Amino acid sequence: MEILSRILRGIHQQSQVSYHPKCGKLGLNHLIFVDDLMLFVKGDTPSVQAITSSLDSFALLSGLHANLEKPNIYMAGIRDNIKQEILTVTVYTEGLFPFRYLGVPLNAGKLNKTMFTDLIAKVQKVLNHWSTYKLSYAGKEKNTHSESWRSILLVRDELLNMGGNGPAAERLLSGCVKKGCIQLSLLYDKFRRKGNPISWGATVWHRAVLPKHSVFLMLVMQQKLATIDKLNHRGISLVNRCVLCKADNETHKHLFFQCIFSTAIWHQVLHWLRMQHRTSKLSKEVHWIAGKKVRKHWKAQWFSSCLGATVYSLWEERNLKIFQGLEHDIDYVVKRIQYFVSIRLLSVNSPSKEGEIIGSLNA
Known part of the structure; x- marks a missing residue:
């Protein structure tokens, strides 16, 4: 699209x-x-x-x-x-004219109230349902003490627990106010549970990475892929052999990037980017790319985009060999990675940079 x-x-x-x-x-x-x-x-x-x-x-x-x-x-x-x-x-x-799209009337002229009669009736029906759905058992009998009020009381109690007393809770809330209005983002940040920051987040979720590649790369970083060693651990009996290189057992660590096949592909991708770099395991590659992203020039987007496309394409090639018996050479996989990266870079950058990007990608 x-x-x-x-x-x-x-x-x-x-x-x-x-x-x-x-x-x-x-x-x-x-x-x-x-x-x-x-x-x-x-x-x-x-x-x-x-x-x-x-x-x-x-x-x-x-x-x-x-x-x-x-x-x-x-x-x-x-x-x-x-x-x-x-x-x-x-x-x-x-x-x-008029016709409806997603329940909303569209017309060449002015819209009048009668055109929205059906839509208003549907909204009122949903609201009437909500008015009783959110009430507690006692509330349904007496129309009081709704779940919404209970939620407000829970927030009050949480504020008192965090602040210790009323004035401290007020000071806590005052830090979430800007220009006389409560900022929901700041309020959410106060209440949410904070874990340890991840070092690979900025690389995985970089705007230059295709969304499906970002999601997949996140799964790889969390070691959530169903590799053969994990399937064996779950009791599924399979011969543990990497289908890409046929030389070692299939694990996350091996696929990205200790496998001969995956290493060769990553080397060619880096050569396409005119980069000399010694390939290491995936976590170190992500750390290396994070250092490259300090620059704000659009060329810095290449590294994250290439890593996401490479990891995704390797797993795709692995599945094609296992489930369909198809096998492609290294050049084919690299060209597919180049295609993913080119399309993404052109889509996230301004049209004025199209000539520069295309020239650099084809150089």
Whole structure:
């Protein structure tokens, strides 16, 4: 979807393509929610043709095609002859205003109260249910002493425990006030249980790392993967042999990065980044990368992004060999890692840096 957004934003560089009259100041021509896509464009044939061409280009790149039975096109304030031209270009069915999306009415003109009748009724039904759901047993009989009031009393008791007495609790709360208002973030920080800080958090959750890579890298750092040695420990009898190098037992420590196969891949990735570095175990690699991130230049994002993509791709390659019998060489895996990193770096940096990033990645 990031690539689709980039393609759609780029069509307005063409002189004949215009924004929807209400979206020009925002620079908005599309919204994506889950698997729904809403496109906004001026009601003329060239602009609509540019949108449909962009969807066709994305389909060629990704293999994802729109279901022609579902899309509707909604038009307002357009002459009939232009409307017919647009319908011919898009081959979509014309929708009629008003219509509902996620329960909210949408219309070309002003919305009136009657359009929200169903939505208001649903909200009132939920609120009426909540009014009794949160009451204690005694409260349901007498309509008093709700669970909400009990929660407030628990917070009071917690404050007294932390402060020792009333004035101390007031001083504790006063530290959470800014400009006359209680800051919930500060209040939460006072009450939450604080553990020891983790050294790898900033590297794992760096914005340059794909979200799925960050989650997976967190599992690796916590040694939560179902490696063969762990499965054996749980009583599942399997031959403990690393399928990537076939030379040692499969453990977290071995896969990242004591395995010959994984070490070779990480070396090639570092060579791509033009870095000379002696590979060590994963925890030391994370510590090394954390030191590189002191710089605020976008090139510092490479290291976290590459580590996340490498660890994810190694586990993916391991699963392909075990469950599907597929085997790829080192060059294939490295190219896949380069693809993940390139896409992510282009998506998190400003369009003005695209040329610099692409040039550096291809150098």
